[in-house]
Amino acid sequence: MSEGESPDLTELAKRRGFFLQSAGAYGGVSGFYTFGPQGAALKDNIENTWRDRFTVQEGNMEIDAPTIMPEPVFEASGHLDGFDDMIVECPDCGESHRADHVVEDNTDYEEAEALGAERVGEIIAEYELVCPVCGTGLAGQAIEEFNLMFETNIGPGSSSPGYLRPETAQGIFVEFPQLAEYARNQLPFGVTQVGRAYRNEISPRKSLVRVREFTQAELELFIDPEEDEPDLSAVEDVVAPFYSAEAQEDDDGEARELTIREAVDEGLVADPWIAYYLGVATEWYERIGVDMDRFRFRQHLGGELAHYAADCWDAESYITGDWVEIAGFAYRSDYDLSKHDEYSDEDYTIFKQYDEPVTVERPTVDPDMSYLGPEFGGAAGDVADALETLAESDPDAFRDAADDPEGDGTVTVEVDGESHEVPVGQTGFAVEEVTESGEHILPHVVEPSLGIDRALYTVLDHCYREDEIDGEERTFLELPAEVAPTTVGVFPLMDRDGLGERAREVAADLREQGLSVAYDDSGAIGRRYRRQDEVGTPFCVTVDYATVGEARDEDEGEPGTVTVRERDTTAQRRLPIEELPETLEALRDGDLEFAEL
Numbered sequence: 001m002s003e004g005e006s007p008d009l010t011e012l013a014k015r016r017g018f019f020l021q022s023a024g025a026y027g028g029v030s031g032f033y034t035f036g037p038q039g040a041a042l043k044d045n046i047e048n049t050w051r052d053r054f055t056v057q058e059g060n061m062e063i064d065a066p067t068i069m070p071e072p073v074f075e076a077s078g079h080l081d082g083f084d085d086m087i088v089e090c091p092d093c094g095e096s097h098r099a100d101h102v103v104e105d106n107t108d109y110e111e112a113e114a115l116g117a118e119r120v121g122e123i124i125a126e127y128e129l130v131c132p133v134c135g136t137g138l139a140g141q142a143i144e145e146f147n148l149m150f151e152t153n154i155g156p157g158s159s160s161p162g163y164l165r166p167e168t169a170q171g172i173f174v175e176f177p178q179l180a181e182y183a184r185n186q187l188p189f190g191v192t193q194v195g196r197a198y199r200n201e202i203s204p205r206k207s208l209v210r211v212r213e214f215t216q217a218e219l220e221l222f223i224d225p226e227e228d229e230p231d232l233s234a235v236e237d238v239v240a241p242f243y244s245a246e247a248q249e250d251d252d253g254e255a256r257e258l259t260i261r262e263a264v265d266e267g268l269v270a271d272p273w274i275a276y277y278l279g280v281a282t283e284w285y286e287r288i289g290v291d292m293d294r295f296r297f298r299q300h301l302g303g304e305l306a307h308y309a310a311d312c313w314d315a316e317s318y319i320t321g322d323w324v325e326i327a328g329f330a331y332r333s334d335y336d337l338s339k340h341d342e343y344s345d346e347d348y349t350i351f352k353q354y355d356e357p358v359t360v361e362r363p364t365v366d367p368d369m370s371y372l373g374p375e376f377g378g379a380a381g382d383v384a385d386a387l388e389t390l391a392e393s394d395p396d397a398f399r400d401a402a403d404d405p406e407g408d409g410t411v412t413v414e415v416d417g418e419s420h421e422v423p424v425g426q427t428g429f430a431v432e433e434v435t436e437s438g439e440h441i442l443p444h445v446v447e448p449s450l451g452i453d454r455a456l457y458t459v460l461d462h463c464y465r466e467d468e469i470d471g472e473e474r475t476f477l478e479l480p481a482e483v484a485p486t487t488v489g490v491f492p493l494m495d496r497d498g499l500g501e502r503a504r505e506v507a508a509d510l511r512e513q514g515l516s517v518a519y520d521d522s523g524a525i526g527r528r529y530r531r532q533d534e535v536g537t538p539f540c541v542t543v544d545y546a547t548v549g550e551a552r553d554e555d556e557g558e559p560g561t562v563t564v565r566e567r568d569t570t571a572q573r574r575l576p577i578e579e580l581p582e583t584l585e586a587l588r589d590g591d592l593e594f595a596e597l
């Protein structure tokens with residue numbers, strides 16, 4: 001077990017099939033996990049609730065892009081140059097560490113990445129920080145930049161480098177021109193994606209929290225920044241703790257509980273779209289089982305903000321004894337689309353139709369090439385282009401030259417660092433009146449980017465319970481029924497006298513209803529309950545002698561009924577078998593409470 005993990009949870013996760021380190025038979029490689037049967041089902045259910053909330057309920061489109069993309073994509077996105085972490089290598093044992101994490105773990109500095117490599121190096125020296133593995137001093141060791149992308153070659157040879165995507169977002173941005181067509185060029189529209197992302201983390205740690213292959217669920221919402229506004233009323237009453245940049249800089253600063261509406265009205269969350277998604281995300285995290293007392297939104301500090309990002313907040317949960325980022329919410333302006341517009345041959349703008357056509361003046365030039373040719377030789381074409389650019393940027397230069405009382409005014413353009421003077425009369429300068437029905441704009445992007453693995457770890461940690469039943473200790477996972485890997489455990493009281501067959505029929509009926517069922521006939525009934533409690537199964541059904549009409553007395557239950565037991569309270573009710581599928585489905589979907597039975 002590595003630093004920061006919860007021992008009970010890690011042990012339970014492996015023993016009960018939630019997750020385990022991959023390829024253990026070969027020693028395992030840190031940062032890679034295999035989800036076992038319970039974990040895979042839980043992950044699927046979490047992703048499906050995300051899909052329901054962020055795609056279906058919001059009316060967005062989901063896509064599924066490749067996980068390997070060619071180099072130019074990451075040149076444009078900036079990942080090739082800038083997707084680096086700070087690395088410091090131990091001079092003795094040779095182990096590499098994230099320099100900012102060494103600082104954060106051993107001093108009061110938080111978000112050390114924002115301080116920059118030089119300052120982090122100074123802090124390591126000032127505090128005489130040591131290698132977390134062997135204890136050798138790290139002062140004076142170089143702090144290097146390390147690019148986190150995994151590189152590969154596409155096809156044989158090395159002429160076509162590719163990278164495993166470090167985020168799912170680029171798969172959306174790069175296809176924007178086509179996606180805009182699918183959205184009939186109407187803003188705002190949102191595109192979602194759930195899928196694997198890869199980062200060659202320097203020191204993976206804290207179980208699923210920092211891994212090298214993980215799942216992201218991202219929404220890229222494309223908006224017209226001048227016109228589009230969210231319908232805040234849908235989430236305005238949602239309450240969440242907000243930990244502002246100001247509070248973080250104050251020694252006594254704390255997170256404050258506010259409604260989404262209050263956070264916007266106070267100007268704390270500057271962008272209403274970001275506020276809207278903070279509201280949506282709060283509801284979603286609560287729905288999947290995150291404890292709202294161990295959850296907050298943290299505003300980015302000035303030094304953390306990307307230069308293009310106006311307002312950024314992280315969702316954080318308290319796990320592994322610390323606050324951990326589980327999602328990022330960023331107003332990304334037109335940064336991503338402008339980059340792909342610049343680097344690719346495609347047009348990443350959208351045509352925005354005006355309500356009424358407008359008439360505008362458009363300066364144009366039509367240079368006399370029979371003059372420019374002899375006058376400027378090989379540079380004539382470039383001079384003509386430069387005149388056109390000048391007409392757009394500074395039409396008054398032409399007007400002033402034409403108004404020159406001497407009558408032979410010139411305009412000056414630069415080509416390859418050399419100035420050229422052209423008589424205005426030879427430029428064909430004119431101002432036309434044109435009627436325009438709209439303009440091309442680069443949409444802005446609002447991005448809620450959620451990590452599924454950190455959400456799943458948080459849910460397991462926050463739902464983990466220990467109590468005592470009839471003098472016996474038990475551990476259980478209080479998972480919401482909607483995300484629990486298994487909805488119902490079905491047990492025959494004993495596997496004899498036809499009880500086993502009847503219980504198998506019950507299990508088959510429930511599966512037909514679309515419920516996830518675990519059938520278990522081994523060991524004492526109490527042990528079977530405990531097994532299901534440990535993996536968070538919310539309901540168990542027991543088939544007994546009453547079910548098959550052979551109860552010894554009436555107190556044991558009416559013929560044709562079964563016992564349904566609720567995990568959290570361990571309360572039991574008897575229900576007729578034929579009502580079981582619909583009842584359990586309603587309980588899973590939250591349409592019915594167990595207490596109402």
Ligand code: ATP
Pocket residue numbers: 167199201208209210211212214216325326327328449450451452453454455
């Ligand atoms: P960190 O600062 O913790 O490395 P980040 O700010 O780089 O995270 P983002 O790029 O904002 O993370 O990614 C969005 C989400 O993806 C994160 O909030 C997190 O839930 C998830 N994520 C990012 N890196 C990892 C990782 N190495 N392992 C697991 N989840 C991750």
